[in-house]
Amino acid sequence: MLRNLFALIAGGLFGAGLLVSGMTNTHKVQGWLDIFGDWDPTLAFVLGGAILPMAVAWNIASRRAKAVLGNPLPAPARGEVDRNLILGSLMFGAGWGLVGLCPGPAIASISWGGIGGAVFLVAMLAGMMIAPAFRERITLIAAAIR
Amino acid sequence: MPMDWIWGLVGGLMIGTAAAFYLLGSGRIMGASGIIGGLVDRTGWSTWAERVAFLAGLALVPALLKPLYTVPVETGVTSNLAAIVAAGLLVGVGTRIANGCTSGHGVCGISRLSLRGMVATVFYLLAGGLAVIVFRHLFGVI
Numbered sequence: 001m002l003r004n005l006f007a008l009i010a011g012g013l014f015g016a017g018l019l020v021s022g023m024t025n026t027h028k029v030q031g032w033l034d035i036f037g038d039w040d041p042t043l044a045f046v047l048g049g050a051i052l053p054m055a056v057a058w059n060i061a062s063r064r065a066k067a068v069l070g071n072p073l074p075a076p077a078r079g080e081v082d083r084n085l086i087l088g089s090l091m092f093g094a095g096w097g098l099v100g101l102c103p104g105p106a107i108a109s110i111s112w113g114g115i116g117g118a119v120f121l122v123a124m125l126a127g128m129m130i131a132p133a134f135r136e137r138i139t140l141i142a143a144a145i146r
Numbered sequence: 147m148p149m150d151w152i153w154g155l156v157g158g159l160m161i162g163t164a165a166a167f168y169l170l171g172s173g174r175i176m177g178a179s180g181i182i183g184g185l186v187d188r189t190g191w192s193t194w195a196e197r198v199a200f201l202a203g204l205a206l207v208p209a210l211l212k213p214l215y216t217v218p219v220e221t222g223v224t225s226n227l228a229a230i231v232a233a234g235l236l237v238g239v240g241t242r243i244a245n246g247c248t249s250g251h252g253v254c255g256i257s258r259l260s261l262r263g264m265v266a267t268v269f270y271l272l273a274g275g276l277a278v279i280v281f282r283h284l285f286g287v288i
């Protein structure tokens with residue numbers, strides 16, 4: 001129960017932050033990505049502001065054995081940069097630029113995003129559903145090329 | 147607006163505080179695509195209630211705050227349906243293949259100096275910038 005409450009609080013604060021920062025405003029997101037247009041630097045402040053408390057949290061986590069609710073803290077980050085990381089990030093970035101929504105803001109803005117926001121969310125969920133099959137396919141293709 | 151960067155910073159600090167709370171409180175990495183994706187492909191089914199609670203907060207709190215918010219925050223999703231569907235599919239498949247999005251790789255990854263997080267962020271920013279250049283300035287679709 002407490003675990004779900006913590007998740008609800010974290011999700012709620014995350015959503016409030018996305019709204020306040022402008023991440024749910026697709027014009028702002030595309031304005032930040034549009035370095036050859038009327039560039040909007042706001043998102044640099046969002047990312048910087050978000051990284052600060054999280055860097056402190058990782059530091060505290062490195063000196064603790066367990067989280068407050070008793071479960072283990074995440075294992076150290078894996079180092080390998082692989083094909084899927086790069087291919088997936090390129091695909092994600094292209095979609096992000098095209099419409100200006102990433103997964104968090106797509107959920108956070110659902111109450112006012114209109115039909116466009118709803119269609120985006122459904123397409124994103126469909127993409128997540130086919131992702132495991134897509135991953136298998138590119139592994140096969142890569143093996144065939146090699 | 148000239149004050150936008152302050153709101154960006156304040157909102158960013160809120161996002162980072164949420165991620166810090168989730169890490170130290172629950173031992174979880176606050177990555178939106180992972181939390182959603184684990185429900186969609188059932189790989190995270192054992193923790194479904196926690197995921198649903200997170201997403202409920204994520205959808206409900208902005209819905210409640212929006213009417214109180216005086217700064218215009220319209221979500222101006224394009225009316226080009228093909229672009230919306232293509233973008234949604236790309237974001238859905240891409241974040242799952244890469245195992246993270248802006249929150250997981252960007253916020254949680256970079257803040258622990260994870261190489262994967264930093265590389266992912268460089269590549270999705272590059273692709274995002276390129277998509278805006280191509281589809282806004284070359285084709286004028288968005």
